[in-house]
Amino acid sequence: MAREGRSLVEDVAEDILAMITIDKKFSAGDKLPNENELAGKLQVSRTTLREAIRILIAHNVLEIQRGKGTYVKDNLDLNKAYGLKELSAFKPDIQDLYEMRLIFEPQSAYYAAKRATDKELERILYYGKLEEELIIKKEDRTEVEQAFHQAIAKATHNEFMNQLMPVLYQAINKGVPLSDTNEEMVRNTLNDHRMIMEFLAARDAEGAKTAMKLHIIHAMRGFGFVED
Amino acid sequence: MAREGRSLVEDVAEDILAMITIDKKFSAGDKLPNENELAGKLQVSRTTLREAIRILIAHNVLEIQRGKGTYVKDNLDLNKAYGLKELSAFKPDIQDLYEMRLIFEPQSAYYAAKRATDKELERILYYGKLEEELIIKKEDRTEVEQAFHQAIAKATHNEFMNQLMPVLYQAINKGVPLSDTNEEMVRNTLNDHRMIMEFLAARDAEGAKTAMKLHIIHAMRGFGFVED
Structure with missing residues (x-):
């Protein structure tokens, strides 16, 4: 690195x-x-x-x-x-993958806010809310989280992004479980998700992009990653 | 789209x-x-x-x-x-690919400025200068262009980015030849490349990122793409 x-x-x-x-x-x-x-x-x-x-x-x-x-x-x-x-069998570094998310997903949210059909927006919000419930109940949300981010990637109407997302998530899922290890992380995750959904629902592209960026930065800090 | x-x-x-x-x-x-x-x-x-x-x-x-x-x-x-x-056989839209470049390569340049070894930096500058010469001579620069951007991706020390770059470029090369169709585009390309190289040589990450972004925006405008 x-x-x-x-x-x-x-x-x-x-x-x-x-x-x-x-x-x-x-x-x-x-x-x-x-x-x-x-x-x-x-x-x-x-x-x-x-x-x-x-x-x-x-x-x-x-x-x-x-x-x-x-x-x-x-x-x-x-x-x-x-x-x-x-x-050496390409075991990508989890920090590599999160850097990639940090590059890729904020802009994905930006395009989704601009381009999602109403149906696509509904699907994003559906998974977002479902994920909130799972976080609060402390149940496994790996699949719902992936569906949420995949629904956003699909709503970009950019086929390359739609294809890239599952590759990224499969690599991440192999490496590390989603973990909100403490109350502060749970609060941040819930807060970030709520903002992402609100900005997307308002079709506010800059807002959605910034909230998504914050969400991934929070996750990276949770892993202890710092910029270098 | x-x-x-x-x-x-x-x-x-x-x-x-x-x-x-x-x-x-x-x-x-x-x-x-x-x-x-x-x-x-x-x-x-x-x-x-x-x-x-x-x-x-x-x-x-x-x-x-x-x-x-x-x-x-x-x-x-x-x-x-x-x-x-x-x-339908995934022939990705060239605009999809350039949007992906716009997301991905400025940040690539940012990390490369921070992380390149001296040898890696030398390699980037070598291909950058070679490409300048080819542009001026109006010779085919497809391979050298790819080597330039691949050298940057490698210098990020992020294995996912290093892997993603050739996938992106192979898709782009299938679609559209590099074209500086007029003198203005030639001037912009030369100018952008020079700035990217100068910022990288100075290890100025924000500068390299911004110059790379400009470079891709110029290419997109050359294709007639506008934001939506």
Whole structure:
């Protein structure tokens, strides 16, 4: 996540990876330059380079062919944008997902306020109210929460957003249960939801956007995430 | 896109679809209520309902079983968030994609300014400058443009953003070639790119975000898109 979170070796590994996936300097099956040349190019010591290469071997990007040198794996799919995290079975960081929500959902609420049909607005409000009841009763609201946000995404009439939302939520649901761990969080969640619904009902796009942003910031602070 | 862009019949079709995909009122293989009941529930005429059902049959959501009634298709995958557009082979609207860029890329630039390693920043600036040259020479810059924006996405250190970017660009490249159709657009593009690079180099996150937003707004205006 933060720059400080990565070691020099990891940075070098990411750099070599980017030479393959972004720069297309090496293709699947290609031989890498020898150690001296590559270390010089990357301006790192040979020890650091060797460790970075070891990481990429462990992630199935590179392989050593005995007596011949280091190669980009033959079967590497170059149409994907890999990062090291992705290569290790892509378990996306929950903070990554919430940053994505923070980017995506306020604007979703904005478009929904402007574009929802009356039926779509009814559906959003129906799930919003249902969710309020579940929060108050402290019952599981995972599915209703998802329906609420999906109904908003659908009301944007933007097919890409409508498609993206379930991908995001499936990843989030895998990671972390919705948790209002204390009374303050319960109060914030209820308050934010009420505001989102009121602004949407009034078709106030800026209001809906801002209330949604607040809602996600509250959730992020609940997880202890801070901006960096 | 805009609410005005859909007919009542399409709204009703979307509404029935949402009863299946969001409300989970009907599952794959379920029989729908009879025409009178459903028309009453949806508060539309039977003629409108019949046309909406016809659309959903054409999109393989519903099927008529002779003498028995209307059914949700047995093999409908309910884990996806369908919209009518998606069902017709999902050719996403280019405006949908640019709205998504407008949401996503300014914040990407913001995080990149804060989090890029020096190597990552170098890579961004390298592609930015290369793209400038191609624009001036009026040569095809599709690949370099994508590398520029992908390098920014990678520098966010957010794996979800890194993954999302190529999906977005592949969809855009299918649809529309990059086009600076007149001198004004060329000037804007060069100017925006220069600003993005300067702010990133200065690690000015708010500046990079705002310049990227301007860049995408310019492109949208070039396509003739207006906010709604």
